[in-house]
Amino acid sequence: MKNYHYPKIPAAEITxxxxxxxxxxxxxxxxxxxxAALLPQPxxxxxxxxxxxxxxFNADESLTPLQSVTSYNNFYEFGTGKDDxxxxxxxLKTRPWTVSIEGEVKKPVTFDIDQILKMAPLxxxxxxxxxxxxxxxxxxxxxxxxxxxxxxxxxxxxxxYVEFVSLHDPQQMPGQKSAVLEWPYREGLRLDEAMHPxxxxxVGLYGEVLPPQNGAPVRIVVPWKYGFKSAKSIVAIRxxxxxxxxxxxxxxPREYGFYANVNPEVDHPRWSQAKxxxxxxxxxRKTLMFNGYAEQVAPLYAGMDLARYF
Amino acid sequence: xxxxxxxxxxxTGIKILAFCLALLPLGKLGVNAYLxxxxxxxxxxxxHVTGFWTLTLLMVTLAATPLRRLSxxxxxIRLRRMLGLFAFSYGSxxxxxxxxxxxxxxxxxxAQDIAKRPYITVGFPAFLLMxxxxxxxxxxxxxxxxxxxxxxxxRLVYPxxxxxxxxxxxxxxxxxxxxxxxxxxxxxxxxxxxAYRLGGPLFRRPKPARST
Numbered sequence: 001m002k003n004y005h006y007p008k009i010p011a012a013e014i015t016x017x018x019x020x021x022x023x024x025x026x027x028x029x030x031x032x033x034x035x036a037a038l039l040p041q042p043x044x045x046x047x048x049x050x051x052x053x054x055x056x057f058n059a060d061e062s063l064t065p066l067q068s069v070t071s072y073n074n075f076y077e078f079g080t081g082k083d084d085x086x087x088x089x090x091x092l093k094t095r096p097w098t099v100s101i102e103g104e105v106k107k108p109v110t111f112d113i114d115q116i117l118k119m120a121p122l123x124x125x126x127x128x129x130x131x132x133x134x135x136x137x138x139x140x141x142x143x144x145x146x147x148x149x150x151x152x153x154x155x156x157x158x159x160x161y162v163e164f165v166s167l168h169d170p171q172q173m174p175g176q177k178s179a180v181l182e183w184p185y186r187e188g189l190r191l192d193e194a195m196h197p198x199x200x201x202x203v204g205l206y207g208e209v210l211p212p213q214n215g216a217p218v219r220i221v222v223p224w225k226y227g228f229k230s231a232k233s234i235v236a237i238r239x240x241x242x243x244x245x246x247x248x249x250x251x252x253p254r255e256y257g258f259y260a261n262v263n264p265e266v267d268h269p270r271w272s273q274a275k276x277x278x279x280x281x282x283x284x285r286k287t288l289m290f291n292g293y294a295e296q297v298a299p300l301y302a303g304m305d306l307a308r309y310f
Numbered sequence: 311x312x313x314x315x316x317x318x319x320x321x322t323g324i325k326i327l328a329f330c331l332a333l334l335p336l337g338k339l340g341v342n343a344y345l346x347x348x349x350x351x352x353x354x355x356x357x358h359v360t361g362f363w364t365l366t367l368l369m370v371t372l373a374a375t376p377l378r379r380l381s382x383x384x385x386x387i388r389l390r391r392m393l394g395l396f397a398f399s400y401g402s403x404x405x406x407x408x409x410x411x412x413x414x415x416x417x418x419x420x421a422q423d424i425a426k427r428p429y430i431t432v433g434f435p436a437f438l439l440m441x442x443x444x445x446x447x448x449x450x451x452x453x454x455x456x457x458x459x460x461x462x463x464x465r466l467v468y469p470x471x472x473x474x475x476x477x478x479x480x481x482x483x484x485x486x487x488x489x490x491x492x493x494x495x496x497x498x499x500x501x502x503x504x505a506y507r508l509g510g511p512l513f514r515r516p517k518p519a520r521s522t
Contacts, residue, residue: 071349274419282353
């Protein structure tokens with residue numbers, strides 16, 4: 001694939017800003033009302049979180065039902081079947097929980113989960129999630145930009161990459177008793193990707209505390225990359241000078257690259273990435289460049305050959 | 311080895327039982343589809359279940375001959391045609407699930423899949439190999455082709471089963487335990503045949519009694 005170029009949009013197709021915003025407002029209100037009508041009262045009224053900040057990042061798409069979001073998961077720590085995490089993640093103890101900040105930082109520190117929850121105002125972000133297996137969801141996450149945490153750790157000038165390490169405890173995570181992947185699960189981002197305002201440090205979904213099968217108590221969500229980049233149940237965040245080798249790169253270097261940007265033009269070696277099945281829909285839809293977040297993130301990869309850095 | 315022949319009644323009983331057992335996964339799938347109980351991705355579930363039973367029934371079919379040779383029972387052979395046709399039926403449903411539910415007749419995408427996705431490149435012809443076997447499964451076709459030709463044609467079941475297992479192997483993202491189980495079973499079933507061909511003592515064919 002060539003370098004990514006912004007599509008040229010004819011002037012006629014550009015909605016004037018005030019109309020765009022009015023439409024957004026309407027959709028948000030309508031969506032919010034519909035959601036409020038659908039959900040049982042306690043779920044959104046007594047979600048366990050205080051005030052939720054308004055977010056500017058919301059996909060105007062209908063949400064994937066909570067039931068699907070919490071019952072169809074890839075979380076190999078609990079087994080390789082899609083049903084395994086929901087069935088087996090009950091053994092995960094999410095409190096007490098700490099996340100240690102290590103490596104190239106001026107202030108190595110270990111945060112308690114309660115400190116993290118109070119670190120910055122929580123906001124709801126409705127993001128598309130695209131799995132490398134060509135299915136997708138739309139999920140209302142709760143969290144705040146990972147950049148808020150990174151700023152507090154003060155990475156040194158040497159820090160170029162961030163590595164996320166998930167919990168390794170076969171007692172709590174029975175899937176780790178088999179060596180399908182190299183445990184603990186490791187993922188990574190370039191520092192600028194990690195600092196990007198879209199990269200969300202996530203502690204909840206659908207207004208509730210993150211369920212264990214979705215990566216409790218704290219995970220990241222990187223919406224323009226395939227789902228496996230969004231590390232779950234994080235216990236350490238390491239700042240590194242060199243690009244780390246992630247668990248999936250180790251498992252299949254030809255199939256899972258470090259970047260793993262959603263890209264309809266670069267196929268997985270064994271299947272096409274051009275289309276995806278939105279969970280709950282019958283017909284497949286076209287996969288969007290960077291999962292629809294090209295406007296925000298394409299500059300991060302300016303001049304890069306995305307077929308090589310897949 | 312003593313030949314154990316079943317009387318007609320017992321054989322009919324076994325046949326009915328096998329028929330019901332082979333139909334069971336489809337029935338379960340239907341009930342679960344009706345109850346909206348197929349999970350968040352029902353199309354994937356239907357594709358996986360039908361694929362699994364295609365392979366399983368192919369293995370069962372391939373087990374008939376070794377079972378007879380090792381045990382001397384004759385009845386497994388009498389079930390083989392029916393179970394083979396069930397394998398073909400599940401295979402057809404698997405293909406239909408892919409063509410209709412998964413791709414919804416997107417022939418471009420389908421052609422590209424066959425050309426470019428190794429697991430489909432090998433799976434699609436593996437299915438096609440079952441078609442002539444199903445078509446020639448009737449007694450009339452057996453007579454028309456002649457026993458020898460018919461047998462030769464039906465050896466296509468070997469590449470078909472191997473293709474099916476490779477199809478599954480190449481599809482799985484990481485956890486190979488299920489495809490590995492199928493591959494092991496297939497290796498045993500084919501291995502027994504090879505051992506028999508090479509004429510190991512355990513596998514020597516009992517001399518047919520001639521009445522002159």
